[in-house]
Amino acid sequence: MTVSLCMIVKNEEKVLKRCLSSIAPLCDEVVIVDTGSTDSTKSIASNYTNKIYDFQWIDDFSAARNFAFSKCSCDYIYSADADEYLDEENKIRFKNLIKAIDPAIEIVQMHYYEPGISDVLNSKSEYRPKLFKRLRTFRWIDPVHETVSTDPLVFDSDVVINHEPEKFHTARDFSIFENIYHRDGKLSRRLYAMYARELYKNGTPEQIRRGCDIFRDAISGDMDVDTLQMLLAVLAKDARLNKNAPGMLLYTSRLLAVPEPCSEVCLELGEFFYDSGEYNDAALWYLNASQQQPLMDVHAAGDAALRGLGRSYAKLSEQTDGEESDRYRDLAEDYEAKADSWEMPEEI
The missing domain is CATH 3.90.550.10 (Spore Coat Polysaccharide Biosynthesis Protein SpsA; Chain A)
Structure with missing residues (x-):
């Protein structure tokens, strides 16, 4: 041959x-x-x-x-x-x-x-x-x-x-995604998923904002559950980055009917509550993120969720006294150690 x-x-x-x-x-x-x-x-x-x-x-x-x-x-x-x-x-x-x-x-x-x-x-x-x-x-x-x-x-x-790429080409890809959408008024289901994944993992706040202008139109149409979750997770991340609580509620509430929301949405809720100083709620959502399946970023169910738990319990330790504080500190150290030892899977 x-x-x-x-x-x-x-x-x-x-x-x-x-x-x-x-x-x-x-x-x-x-x-x-x-x-x-x-x-x-x-x-x-x-x-x-x-x-x-x-x-x-x-x-x-x-x-x-x-x-x-x-x-x-x-x-x-x-x-x-x-x-x-x-x-x-x-x-x-x-x-x-x-x-x-x-x-x-x-x-x-x-x-x-x-x-x-x-x-x-x-x-x-x-x-x-x-x-x-x-x-x-x-x-x-x-x-x-x-x-x-x-x-x-x-x-x-x-x-x-x-x-072994010399650099990522996300800016180039984002430009192509945007051009296709503005030319055709839509993307294929596969490209919506790829666009969401690249934005969630590598997008700058400005790139995410531009992508969300497209995703807000897309989620009103007919879409499978997994792709919808991916777009909503990016929209939720954009709302969190811009401290937009009503937007965060709007996009995450769309997933109440989903039996098992993806890790990325749970992680965004954990980050939102952590930034708001609600550390018990943050720990709950970081834990959910670690127990659910990721659709875009394996880190959302791995070291990112574990480190979020560690940070949340460290804050709770600072806010409490005695045995309760010690318990939270032990949990914080345990989750930080798990985050440090976490490794990306060899193959999925």
Whole structure:
């Protein structure tokens, strides 16, 4: 089986050599599509291939990837980002995979590993579709956080891809989300969820505010419970950051009919009551956050909730005397220790 390495790039001079040096030798063809680099990206790429194409950027990752896929000619296409690479052990795994792959397999998933701080992952690693059978004529969908449907025959491999971004691209993504909404008047359900996750985990107060202008319209429409909870959690966070108690009540009360509200909404209530000096109520909601399931940010049910409990009990210890104060102090120290020892899951 032959493999095309296929990439879309822009201003990746700091990481591109690391990527191409590790992956290009394993592939039969290297296709690079540049979307407007102003640095030495194309010069670096030219050391590995002469198949370098320009594509005018139109705020649509799927359009760029579909163009890049159209330039490939091998049996399979490996879609890589410039800030990922394979270590020596996984180069061997990749070679063995290609030697043994069943031609009926149309998509191969690989472990996408982020050893550092993650922008959207809720574990250190997750499976992502990375290798695609070319002649199936795959189509990328959605203008940002693009994906290929996994309806065909899928194989989960043991290959681990190291993803070490130089920086996050949240500002770029937020701009695309906003442009899609203002152009189409809506987002897909998947993009509402991705937008909410990025805002909740990484958005600045101003970015969250702009997103909430979109979410306030969206929650009045037909929406599944999980996506609605995600949007309401971001709206609640915005209300909390702006000390908007009526807004906090408005958005969190929408979840009274949900049997088990997500960790993020519970965490926002905990933060709200803590900021208001209501430490017993804060501890109750931090505890709920630690016991519920997160939809966007695993930290909301993990170290963030545990540390909130520690802070709340520390305040209650300061406000009480004697044995009661000692009990609260012990609880504070216990939850702080649990927060310190908490680790992101290896894989979900």
